[in-house]
Amino acid sequence: MDSPVTFDRLYEGARRFARLAMEAHAEEDQEVFLLHAGVSVERLAKAALARVHLTLLTEVNGKDDMLLHFAGALSTPPVRLRTISASTAIGRLRKMDVLPQKQKSSSEADDLDGLIELRNGVAHLGTDNVEDYLATFVTTVDKLLQHLEQDCGSFWESWSETVRVIQDGQAGRLQRDVRLRMNQARHRFRTSFGRLSEGVIDGAARGGSERGLTVVEVSPGRALFRTLSQCPACDREAASLLLAVAGDSLLFNLELKTESLVCALCGFRLSGAEEVEAAGLPTVLQHSVEELTRSLAEIPDPAERIATIKLSLPTVRPDSHDSW
Template sequence: MDSPVTFDRLYEGAKRFARLAMEAHAEQDQEVFLLHAGVSVERLAKAALARVHPTLLSEVNGKDDMLLHFAGAVSKPPARLRTIGASTAIGRLRKMDVLPQKSKSSSEADDLDGLIELRNGVAHLGTGDVEDYLGTFVATVDRLLPHLGQEASSFWESWSDAAQVVLDDRADRLQKDVRLRMNQARHRFRTRFADLPEGAVDG
C-alpha cells in the first residue's frame, strides 16, 4: 500500500496553504495568515526531509511503527499516522545546513521560530497584534525550494510577483542593516583606538 505521507502530497499541501496564507495576508487577516503560513512551512520542511529519505519524518520516541513504514519494511501503514512536528523538522534541516542556524549576527532563525510559535499560539489560544511575518515566510520558502528541486514560479503561481517583491524588499533592508552595522563597528573601532598615534591603526 502506498504511503499517505509522500513528498508529492507534502509539497502540494505546502503550495495550497501558501496560497491561502498569501490571500489572508492580502485581506490583512493576520491570524489566518499565521496559521496557513506555519502549516505551509511545516509541510515544505517535511517535504525537504522526505526527499532525502522518508525515515527523517519519524519521531524518535521509542516507537518504531512510522520508522518501519517509511523505510518500506512493512506493507501497511500504522493505524495512527504520526510524524515529527514543525520545530523538529526545522531543527533537522538546520543540522543539514538547509536552513540557517541560530546566530548572534542574524535573526533569520529566530524569526522562523517566532513564526512557528505564533502559528501554534493562534491555533490554541488566538493572538493579538503581532509582527508581520510575511518576509520570514517567503524567505523560508525561497531557501527550501532549491533543495526540493522546484522553481519559485511553480510554487507561488499567481503570487509569484508578490513573493518576489517581498524578497527584493527584504534583501534591500538586510543590505541597509549590514551597512549600518559596519558603520557602527567602524565608529566603535575608531573611538576605542582614538588615543593611538595617527597612522598606527588603519580604519
C-alpha cells in the same frame, strides 16, 4: 501498501497553504495568515526531509511503527499516522545546512522559530498585534524551494510578482510596502472582477466614483478636496484622491497637494505624500476653482461655496485680486 505520506502530497499541501496564507495577508487577516503560513512551512520542510528518506519524518521516542513503515519493513501503515513536529523538521534541516543555523547574531532563524511558535499559539489561544512575518515566510519557502530545485513561479503562481517585491533588496522599505499593497490589491481585484465583462467593471467604477472637484472640508488656512483618479493598482478610474490647499494658492490656479488615495474597486490605499510618490503618482496637482462640482458641506450655490472657501482662508497677498 503505498504510504499516504509522500513527497508529492507534502509539496502540494505546502503550495496550497502558501497561497491561502498570501490571500489572508492581503485581506489583513493576520491570524489566518499565521496559521496557513506555518502549515505551509511545516509541510515544505517535511517534503525536503522526505526527499532524502521518509524515515527522517519519524520521532525518536521508542515507538518504531512509523520508522519501520517508512523504511519499507512494515507494509501496512500504523492506524494513527504521526510524523515529527514542524520545529523538529526545521531542526533537522538546520543540521543538514538547508536552513539557517540558530546563532546569537542570526535573527533569520529566530524569526522562523517565531513564526512557528505563533502558528501554534494562534491555533490554541488566538493572538493579535503581532509582528508581520510575511518576509520570514517568503524567505524560508524560497530557501526550501531552491534546495528542492523546484520552480518558484509554479509554486506561487499568481503571487509570484508579490513575492519578488518582498524579496527586492534594492527597494527601500516604504517603496516595498507600497508595491506589496499594490500587488495585493491587484489580486483582490482579479478575484472579485476577473470573470466579469469590461462593461460591468466600468459600470461599477462609474457608480462608485464622481468626476470633478468636490469640497470635502474647509477650515481656517486650509481646504480639502476630492477628485477622481486612475488607481495605480487596478488601473481603473475608480480611485478618490484627497487633495489639500493652503491659503497662499491662487484662486483660479489651485496648487493642490495629494494627501491620500482610496480605490472603490480594489481597496488600494495610500496615505501621505511619500506613499503617493512611491506609487508613481504626482504629489502636486493643478486645478481651478471653476472645476468645483459640489460641496459635501451642503452649500447649494457655487458662488456662495467659492466665497466660503475664500473667506475661510487668510489673504496672504492683499495687493493681488486672485489670491486668498
